[in-house]
Amino acid sequence: MTFLSTPVKSAINKLSTQLETPFFVYDLDALNTHLARLVAQTDVKLWYAVKANPLSTVIQCLDKAGFNFDVASKGELEQVLAQGINSERVLNTGPAKSPAQIKHFIERGVRTFVAESLNQVRWLNEQAVDQQCQLQVLLRVQLRWPEGEKNPLGGDSLTPFGLGCDEWLALNTHQYPALNFDGLHIFQWGNMLSSDKLAELWSQMITPLQQLASKLGVNLNVLDLGGGLGIPYTQNDDTLSWDALITALANIKRHAGVNELWMELGRYAVGECGHYANPVVERKLNYGQQQVILSGGINHLLRPAVTNQDFPAQLLRNSTAENQAMSLYGPLCTALDCLGEHQLPNDLNEHDWLVFSQCGAYGFTESMPYFLCHELAAEYVIHNGELNCVRQAADASDYLR
Structure with missing residues (x-):
């Protein structure tokens, strides 16, 4: 290598x-070749996590390749829109969605959001009602394994991303008529270099997520697995097999019974x-x-x-x-x-x-x-x-x- x-x-x-x-030098010719391989499949809807690299020319390459865009701030949103990308292709993620930020995103035409808290659900509904629109919303779930077991999804640390299953059970989806609760989002690891380990982690998530969706009365139409796909940083590091990952993801999609499987690639797309x-x-x-x-x-x-x-x-x-x-x-x-x-x-x-x-x-x-x-x-x-x-x-x- x-x-x-x-x-x-x-x-x-x-x-x-x-x-x-x-x-810095960015090889866009090599990037375009890489992206063409990533989009040559129909099992997964790909979003680009703009946090990885918001450079205009990089975003333009992702746009031409057919990626959609995962943005987590007003600045990232405006950078994406400045490249002529339609706001319908934007997904708003991130733990700090204030009412003001949500209002701005909706005003700019964004209609797809990941909700990380009960407050965010309420604010999304309030702003959608005010602006007379319907929003597609995924709930971000943070799983933790039983005490004494090593949590395979990012260690034992509690993070500000999403809520646990028990906390989400306090949500009454019928109270938010402007929101279409369309699925769940989960992402708790980073720079994974084993295709087999990723497949194992994804498989472990299906049952608890299906159970949560059923209890909430949420149609599990979309399952968003986030990102976390790694690239090697030393000559001895493993390299992920994209073909093996797509095979694993196709199986996850089938077993989960979802219509759409989403991934938000950052490092793996452009690193x-x-x-x-x-x-x-x-x-x-x-x-x-x-x-x-x-x-x-x-x-x-x-x-x-x-x-x-x-x-x-x-x-x-x-x-x-x-x-x-x-x-x-x-x-x-x-x-x-x-x-x-x-x-x-x-x-x-x-x-x-x-x-x-x-x-x-x-x-x-x-x-x-x-x-x-x-x-x-x-x-x-x-x-x-x-x-x-x-x-x-x-x-x-x-x-x-």
Whole structure:
């Protein structure tokens, strides 16, 4: 497995001779090839989780491929609509749907929502009545396994996403005439790399969800399994089989007896198309540890500090030198600004660039770009073999007031 294709490496080589600060490159040609394979099936309705990467050109690729769009904020909604996408293809998810946000979404034409609480159900109905429309609503369910058993759906932690089955039983669906309760939504894990494990988890969910729908008098027309499909971040990681997943999902759909099965793909849809090029500032030996200080860090790639899982990194230039362990650090004045330990050629020096791959999802927009007032990273795309700038690097003077 190689994370850096020839077209991407060529583009980054070219840009590294022109630029002095970090930048992202998204290979839209590779993305389009990947998306075409994902939509070549009829078992699952696919939504793109915009949180993964809201870049306009990326959204346009998903649009052309036929994806619908899962948005969780007013900003994401407006970004999607700005690409000419019809609001009928938008699903509103997220735990913080205030009455004001719901009102805005309905005014903008959105009619499909995931309700995460009894309050959200009430607010959705109130706003729908005020605007004289009907809404399609899925209830988000958070399952927990019996005490003492390891919850296979994301550990034992309680999260703010949705409600448990017992809490949803307080809902009287007949009190909300403007809402069509059309199914259930469940999603409690992330970056899964085993097709068999995913199939096992999905199978375990069918019975409790069917029971809940029956008790609530909800027609289980739609089952939304969220996302959670993973991509490899090391050469040794497993890789999901899309064909095996579709076979498993077709079985889930049949056993659950639903008319529509939905999935909201983020990382799995766009993660592998993105790369982050980062110039080396300095290399030093400290207490026997090889340390590399880079121009960019968690101000552009926060994920390693949040998940303790690094993006794969490699030296941009070719080298025949032996690899050795090096710890990579960004420019911020915090020990959190670490991009992990990597095996890199031992002739690495301050004239080099490193390239981090698998950054198409949860990259720049998940970062903390304003801390210490460093430059914002530029973003480029490769489309139809051509390299184009989407956004130039910006100095702090461009955003400080």
